[in-house]
Amino acid sequence: MSQKRITLAHGSGGLAMHRLIEEVLLAAFADPELARLEDAAQLPSFPGKLALTTDAFVVDPIFFPGGDIGRLAVCGTVNDLAVAGAIPKYLSCALILEEGLPLADLKRLAESMKRAADLAGVRIVAGDTKVVPKGAADKVFITTCGVGEIPEGRALGAALIRPGDKILLTGPIGDHGAAILAARGELGISGPVASDCRPLNRLAAHLLAACPQGVRALRDPTRGGLAAVVNEWAWACGFCLRLFEAQLPIRAEVTGLCELLGIEPWHLACEGQFVAAVAPEVAEEALGALRAHPEGRQAAVVGEVSQAPAKTAILHTLFGGERLLDLPEGEPLPRIC
Structure with a gap:
């Protein structure tokens, strides 16, 4: 041309x-x-x-x-x-x-x-x-x-989540949101953070093949990040989803950027990770399957589901306390995807 x-x-x-x-x-x-x-x-x-x-x-x-x-x-x-x-x-x-x-x-x-x-x-x-x-x-x-x-017989959905279920995460959170922030150049920030943008179908298929029964729901934490996923799941299933900050995989570079800007990493988007809610009896098998796959080696159990308080997401902090894990107000990161 x-x-x-x-x-x-x-x-x-x-x-x-x-x-x-x-x-x-x-x-x-x-x-x-x-x-x-x-x-x-x-x-x-x-x-x-x-x-x-x-x-x-x-x-x-x-x-x-x-x-x-x-x-x-x-x-x-x-x-x-x-x-x-x-x-x-x-x-x-x-x-x-x-x-x-x-x-x-x-x-x-x-x-x-x-x-x-x-x-x-x-x-x-x-x-x-x-x-x-x-x-x-x-x-x-x-x-x-x-x-x-x-495939015939496969059913996933947040409404299937039950008390006792474990929450798994396939890898570090916040990479995409942090990369977009740094790339815009408006804040004078530069660093080694790259977006985690990748297709997840192979990793998801590997998990579902390894655990054909007991995987309740999957979700990729894009806009609103991990906090949005657990809140939406809590509303859908009617139970309480609890995350443990000490178990969340977060890169040091992302943590540093969040501290500098006063934002929280569980509000940052991911474009190459997913969250899984699994029955307690298959949690260990599911975690092993994710970690055995090249794309899931940093997978971790990051939370669990309890009966109450209903329709609530709670974060257990590094300091031993707990607080409501709210959705971000407004749009701290417009046009991230």
């Missing part, structure tokens, strides 16, 4: 748009179903239940340590399917591009999406592209839809 930046003509439906799709997107995604350029992908059915999810990504900046908005869009959608107990199969992708976006950036993002899709074992089979005038968006926004298969 002769142009170096996205223009309004790239969203007009004319020759410029067709060249953009063929030379950038089709070339990067390289999927035969997408290459048909029909209005709908034609996909084979499967015997299990259908899982469907949709998500939008507006992260700022679009490139950050450990990832970019393209990788994040694929991994975030795959992970939503994985924690529902589904085997991710197909993705669609809609791109909203701002006039003036460097074409090199779009190519880089498309190639990153393809690498993430290949890593997760999913296909990008449908898509759409729109261009808006400069100032009407911020570089690029991505909306994805994901389809997966839930």
Whole structure:
């Protein structure tokens, strides 16, 4: 392509748009179903239940340590399917591009999406592209839809959580939120923290294969972090979820950043970890299965479920006390995903 930046003509439906799709997107995604350029992908059915999810990504900046908005869009959608107990199969992708976006950036993002899709074992089979005038968006926004298969007999959900269950976490919390904060440069912060952005479907499948019975619920702690997950689970199951601060895996760099800014790591987003609620009789087996997998070596038991107080999340602090684990008020970290 002769142009170096996205223009309004790239969203007009004319020759410029067709060249953009063929030379950038089709070339990067390289999927035969997408290459048909029909209005709908034609996909084979499967015997299990259908899982469907949709998500939008507006992260700022679009490139950050450990990832970019393209990788994040694929991994975030795959992970939503994985924690529902589904085997991710197909993705669609809609791109909203701002006039003036460097074409090199779009190519880089498309190639990153393809690498993430290949890593997760999913296909990008449908898509759409729109261009808006400069100032009407911020570089690029991505909306994805994901389809997966839930095997027969598999059921996960927060309503299944019971007193005595254990809360497991696959690895350190807060890496993504901390990486985005540092990457923005507004606070003069720099450091070695990188986003944990990665697909979780292999690790989730490994856990569910090792413990086909006794895994109650899975959730990836994105916006609102771990605190949001345990609060939502407490409301859904009607019991009390307790976390133990001493058992939470948190990198020293993330802790230092949180102390500097007056925020708490359990409010920071993760994009490469999940939380699992498991029955007490399979907790040890589940933890062993996670730690035996290359992507779950830092897994830990971080909490438990009790009968009361109902619909409450509590943090047992390092100092031996306990306090309510509230959701953050307002939005301390806008546009993190």
